[in-house]
Amino acid sequence: MNEDLRAAKLWLSRIHELPLRESVAVMNVCGGHEHSLSMLGLRAVLPEKIRLIPGPGCPVCVCPEEDIADAIALALEDGLTLVAFGDMLRVPMNATKGEINTLAGARAAGADVRPISSPQEAVAIARDHPERQVVFFVAGFETTSAPVAAMLAEGVPDNLSVLLAARLTWPAVDMLLQDKDSSLDALIAPGHVATVMGAEEWRFVADTYHLPVAVAGFSAVSLLAALYSVLRQKLENQPFLDNCYAELVQPHGNAKARRWLAEVMEVGPANWRGIGIIPASGFFLRGAWQRYDARRRFDVLAAPRRRIGEMPPGCDCAAVVLGKLTPEQCRLYGKACTPMHPVGPCMVSDEGACHIWWQAGLRAA
Amino acid sequence: MCLSVPMQITEIDGFNATCEARGVQRTISLFMIEDDEVAVGDFVMVHVGYALRKITADEARSTWELIDEILAVAGP
Ligand code: SF4
Numbered sequence: 001m002n003e004d005l006r007a008a009k010l011w012l013s014r015i016h017e018l019p020l021r022e023s024v025a026v027m028n029v030c031g032g033h034e035h036s037l038s039m040l041g042l043r044a045v046l047p048e049k050i051r052l053i054p055g056p057g058c059p060v061c062v063c064p065e066e067d068i069a070d071a072i073a074l075a076l077e078d079g080l081t082l083v084a085f086g087d088m089l090r091v092p093m094n095a096t097k098g099e100i101n102t103l104a105g106a107r108a109a110g111a112d113v114r115p116i117s118s119p120q121e122a123v124a125i126a127r128d129h130p131e132r133q134v135v136f137f138v139a140g141f142e143t144t145s146a147p148v149a150a151m152l153a154e155g156v157p158d159n160l161s162v163l164l165a166a167r168l169t170w171p172a173v174d175m176l177l178q179d180k181d182s183s184l185d186a187l188i189a190p191g192h193v194a195t196v197m198g199a200e201e202w203r204f205v206a207d208t209y210h211l212p213v214a215v216a217g218f219s220a221v222s223l224l225a226a227l228y229s230v231l232r233q234k235l236e237n238q239p240f241l242d243n244c245y246a247e248l249v250q251p252h253g254n255a256k257a258r259r260w261l262a263e264v265m266e267v268g269p270a271n272w273r274g275i276g277i278i279p280a281s282g283f284f285l286r287g288a289w290q291r292y293d294a295r296r297r298f299d300v301l302a303a304p305r306r307r308i309g310e311m312p313p314g315c316d317c318a319a320v321v322l323g324k325l326t327p328e329q330c331r332l333y334g335k336a337c338t339p340m341h342p343v344g345p346c347m348v349s350d351e352g353a354c355h356i357w358w359q360a361g362l363r364a365a
Numbered sequence: 366m367c368l369s370v371p372m373q374i375t376e377i378d379g380f381n382a383t384c385e386a387r388g389v390q391r392t393i394s395l396f397m398i399e400d401d402e403v404a405v406g407d408f409v410m411v412h413v414g415y416a417l418r419k420i421t422a423d424e425a426r427s428t429w430e431l432i433d434e435i436l437a438v439a440g441p
Binding site for chain 1: 380392396413414415418420430431
């Protein structure tokens with residue numbers, strides 16, 4: 001650790017020596033990065049001119065309400081087991097009073113809803129209960145989508161299907177940067193997404209938008225090195241794609257994982273909660289794999305569902321996800337909304353900025 | 366948390382591997398790893414039960430130190 005600590009201090013002092021004149025807004029798009037930045041208290045030790053902004057790094061937070069409504073409707077069906085990563089169980093949707101508004105609520109009402117931590121658990125549950133239909137509700141980015149593609153490619157029992165709310169990370173960043181009012185100066189690209197998809201996926205930030213970008217891992221050393229890189233790029237007005245997580249991230253990622261993704265899934269326009277449709281930003285099952293699509297398998301999902309609303313009243317989660325507000329700028333943060341009683345998805349998920357900031361002890365002034 | 370964790374491979378059986386980290390044993394899938402990329406004794410970065418990539422023992426150690434540090438602040 002000593003060695004790591006020394007390296008981190010070195011990067012920190014290099015950052016302090018940079019002649020920054022204006023304030024610089026650096027966005028990260030990964031719940032893991034935000035965890036490290038917040039829990040290690042890096043904001044407090046960096047020069048004041050540097051603003052570290054959490055961006056769209058939480059797949060649970062952007063999972064559309066209609067998908068949560070679909071999952072709840074399925075869970076309440078007889079003879080059906082719904083499995084999902086634990087985070088999803090508590091994510092609320094807007095519902096009229098008395099209506100079930102979370103998967104946890106459906107479970108309390110007698111539905112068979114089970115939290116799992118890996119696709120193999122979904123397969124095992126389906127194998128152990130051939131008489132039941134098992135639906136795997138998946139909200140996640142590329143790091144989760146690739147394992148789900150691999151799971152299907154490896155072969156699953158016929159009674160298993162998936163309800164996909166899987167998203168790609170870079171199109172949301174692309175959308176943010178297209179915005180003329182965007183005040184972002186640089187991007188720290190997500191290390192584990194890049195481990196799967198490759199660093200090259202982020203080159204567009206430098207090439208198209210002329211902004212500095214560096215892929216980072218999760219240690220203080222890697223994050224500070226990436227931060228130093230983008231600040232240098234900015235000062236020298238020479239943006240390029242840097243890779244500060246070369247131990248894990250190759251230019252084109254994990255070839256096998258990408259092969260499974262391409263084989264099983266295709267990319268199309270998708271709705272992001274509170275944000276709207278982003279072109280080419282969602283994973284959907286392709287061709288013959290659609291026989292595992294819960295949306296095709298179950299009639300309950302064919303019924304038109306009323307769009308209820310984007311976010312709970314007063315919740316600024318959509319603006320938080322886009323980096324337009326920080327969590328403590330939401331009026332409900334820490335008051336009506338805490339991890340014990342979350343109002344919006346950003347306070348539920350481990351990867352949500354509100355949850356992370358609260359856990360790290362960041363309180364409103 | 367959805368962060369990947371480093372684990373050490375103790376046994377390989379086709380696409381499955383038994384891995385160990387901090388005394389905890391888990392069966393993980395090698396389905397996303399190139400054939401022959403890993404052997405017993407190697408460390409891999411594991412995400413939702415799938416090995417994402419082989420890593421060095423050093424990388425595994427410093428990642429665990431980081432996770433410990435984060436958990437110390439956040440609570441388990
Ligand atoms: S603090 Fe709660 S209500 Fe406010 S934006 Fe975050 S999740 Fe929404």
